[in-house]
Amino acid sequence: MTTDEPHAPSDFIRNIIVDDLKQNKNNGRVHTRFPPEPNGYLHIGHAKSICLNFSIASENEGGLCNLRFDDTNPIKEEEEFVESIKEDIRWLGFDWGDRLYYASDYFDELYGYAVQLIKAGKAYVCDLSAQETRNYRGTLTEPGKDSPYRNRSIEENLDLFECMRAGEFEDGACVLRAKIDMASPNLNMRDPVLYRVLRASHHRTGNKWCVYPMYDFTHGQSDSIEGITHSLCTLEFEDHRPLYDWFIDELKIFHPQQIEFARLNLSYTVMSKRMLLELVEGGYVTGWDDPRMPTISGMRRRGYTPGAIRKFCERIGLAKRDSMIDMALLEHGIREDLNRHSPRVMAVLRPLRVVIDNYPEDLVEEMAAVNNPEDPDMGIRKVPFSRVLYIEKDDFREDPPKKFYRLAPGREVRLRYGYFIKCVSVIKDEKTGEVKELHCTYDPETKGGDSPDGRKVKATLHWVSAAHSLEVEVRLYDRLFVKANPTEGKDGPDYKTYLNPDSLQTLTSCRVEPGLADAQPGMRYQFERQGYFCVDSSDSSEGALVFNRTVSLRDSWARIQKAQEQTSGKKKIPFS
Numbered sequence: 206m207t208t209d210e211p212h213a214p215s216d217f218i219r220n221i222i223v224d225d226l227k228q229n230k231n232n233g234r235v236h237t238r239f240p241p242e243p244n245g246y247l248h249i250g251h252a253k254s255i256c257l258n259f260s261i262a263s264e265n266e267g268g269l270c271n272l273r274f275d276d277t278n279p280i281k282e283e284e285e286f287v288e289s290i291k292e293d294i295r296w297l298g299f300d301w302g303d304r305l306y307y308a309s310d311y312f313d314e315l316y317g318y319a320v321q322l323i324k325a326g327k328a329y330v331c332d333l334s335a336q337e338t339r340n341y342r343g344t345l346t347e348p349g350k351d352s353p354y355r356n357r358s359i360e361e362n363l364d365l366f367e368c369m370r371a372g373e374f375e376d377g378a379c380v381l382r383a384k385i386d387m388a389s390p391n392l393n394m395r396d397p398v399l400y401r402v403l404r405a406s407h408h409r410t411g412n413k414w415c416v417y418p419m420y421d422f423t424h425g426q427s428d429s430i431e432g433i434t435h436s437l438c439t440l441e442f443e444d445h446r447p448l449y450d451w452f453i454d455e456l457k458i459f460h461p462q463q464i465e466f467a468r469l470n471l472s473y474t475v476m477s478k479r480m481l482l483e484l485v486e487g488g489y490v491t492g493w494d495d496p497r498m499p500t501i502s503g504m505r506r507r508g509y510t511p512g513a514i515r516k517f518c519e520r521i522g523l524a525k526r527d528s529m530i531d532m533a534l535l536e537h538g539i540r541e542d543l544n545r546h547s548p549r550v551m552a553v554l555r556p557l558r559v560v561i562d563n564y565p566e567d568l569v570e571e572m573a574a575v576n577n578p579e580d581p582d583m584g585i586r587k588v589p590f591s592r593v594l595y596i597e598k599d600d601f602r603e604d605p606p607k608k609f610y611r612l613a614p615g616r617e618v619r620l621r622y623g624y625f626i627k628c629v630s631v632i633k634d635e636k637t638g639e640v641k642e643l644h645c646t647y648d649p650e651t652k653g654g655d656s657p658d659g660r661k662v663k664a665t666l667h668w669v670s671a672a673h674s675l676e677v678e679v680r681l682y683d684r685l686f687v688k689a690n691p692t693e694g695k696d697g698p699d700y701k702t703y704l705n706p707d708s709l710q711t712l713t714s715c716r717v718e719p720g721l722a723d724a725q726p727g728m729r730y731q732f733e734r735q736g737y738f739c740v741d742s743s744d745s746s747e748g749a750l751v752f753n754r755t756v757s758l759r760d761s762w763a764r765i766q767k768a769q770e771q772t773s774g775k776k777k778i779p780f781s
């Protein structure tokens with residue numbers, strides 16, 4: 206097991222477990238499970254549940270955590286999702302050992318449970334249509350009405366249920382329902398459906414069944430079959446707990462303890478598989494692993510690290526009430542981790558050509574550059590310096606505003622690991638006035654970045670050698686939504702209204718230092734002064750590298766700008 210922290214965190218769930226162990230409940234066993242429905246890719250909310258379940262198991266002597274696919278809905282489930290879920294859990298650093306289960310493996314037992322309930326007079330076959338069933342159900346303020354089929358005899362119910370299974374009824378013609386209480390204040394207890402007739406091929410059981418158990422009739426019993434001691438789930442299942450308890454008590458089987466916690470909600474994104482599927486199918490993103498998606502596969506492709514995600518899940522802790530976590534907190538942790546581990550390189554995203562007039566035409570110098578100031582063991586590398594370089598367009602202003610310390614006509618700046626250069630002239634496009642090229646001079650005495658006469662410059666710029674650098678594509682990602690909570694307000698506009706039109710910006714003529722020629726998919730770097738980037742795992746190839754921006758660096762200029770905005774009440778200044 207992998208965790209970065211030597212001490213396990215404490216929270217209300219862990220406290221319950223400590224108490225249970227004190228009382229030797231379940232003979233001191235701690236057995237959890239992560240139970241995804243294979244109807245989509247996992248998202249960061251699932252990561253919270255994965256970290257919780259697997260960590261609790263590993264923190265307790267002999268503790269175990271199962272991976273179980275709750276695959277009761279043949280229509281929406283696919284093998285592709287099963288595989289992606291396994292890959293994501295492994296990538297997060299967790300291992301279910303030989304405890305991989307499928308609720309569909311229990312279909313025979315579940316069928317047996319249904320028969321057991323019928324025999325006990327606790328379940329009946331109901332012929333009401335879906336609409337009629339809804340009408341009979343009542344509302345939160347009014348009790349429901351008993352189905353006219355509620356008092357069928359046990360024999361008749363056994364016979365009808367057998368006919369359901371034998372394929373003698375059309376899809377939807379009838380259902381098996383529990384006989385509980387149509388007047389219960391808890392709607393889940395108003396004779397819920399246990400089995401339905403559905404002719405659909407299941408990803409594992411094929412066409413063996415034409416009746417399928419409902420999720421609610423599967424989940425709790427599956428936990429029971431597996432001997433799960435603590436069934437940890439999200440708050441929306443709190444109202445289902447009485448029903449799960451009812452099934453388990455009526456069936457007289459092992460009783461796991463269900464404990465609910467608040468689901469993770471993250472700002473500027475959505476966290477429901479239904480919505481994520483809609484974004485994928487509607488082409489709003491390029492797939493489940495689009496780096497803008499809150500999916501684990503999207504975050505992996507974007508360059509997030511499993512350690513940072515685990516740490517985030519630990520940091521946010523567990524609560525009993527729903528809340529929204531700020532995306533900035535997740536990004537903060539990603540930066541923290543990447544700062545420690547990623548090699549620095551220089552990359553120019555929007556190149557501006559710089560010619561150093563007094564630098565010898567054929568000279569190429571290898572400048573020594575530090576790979577990671579946070580980690581001296583990462584050593585140094587050589588970066589070629591020559592007469593024609595590229596710097597960032599944004600690092601030059603012909604008419605520099607106050608507090609802009611970078612390059613400008615007549616001004617001297619430092620090139621990182623290079624020399625001091627001074628801008629002597631500017632070449633512009635005659636028609637558009639756009640700055641095309643800068644001419645500079647360099648001071649040979651400042652090699653490495655310091656001047657022997659102690660003269661200071663106010664800015665240090667990154668650069669690459671024009672002749673040596675590699676042209677690459679860079680994808681800059683921003684938040685997927687412009688609104689912190691895009692699903693707020695039931696009757697408000699559709700959440701898709703708030704998609705950020707600028708969530709992806711593709712730059713195709715970027716230049717990186719030549720050492721990146723061997724960069725492999727998934728490798729992570731800090732592009733100095735820009736942010737953290739990784740080689741895209743799908744679209745990048747040798748000779749045609751594509752980099753994803755994982756997260757930007759905190760930009761001091763952006764902060765100054767913000768402060769200026771606040772003091773002057775003015776709108777954004779159009780550079781930075």
Ligand code: ATP
Nearest residue numbers: 240241242250251253254438439468469476477478
């Ligand atoms: P969604 O609501 O996004 O469609 P789900 O709850 O239907 O997800 P499941 O596959 O049933 O997805 O979830 C597997 C486990 O992950 C469940 O135990 C569920 O409670 C938990 N889980 C799902 N979403 C979150 C979340 N946002 N935060 C924490 N746990 C979650």
Ligand code: MG
Nearest residue numbers: 241242275420
């Ligand atoms: Mg669910």
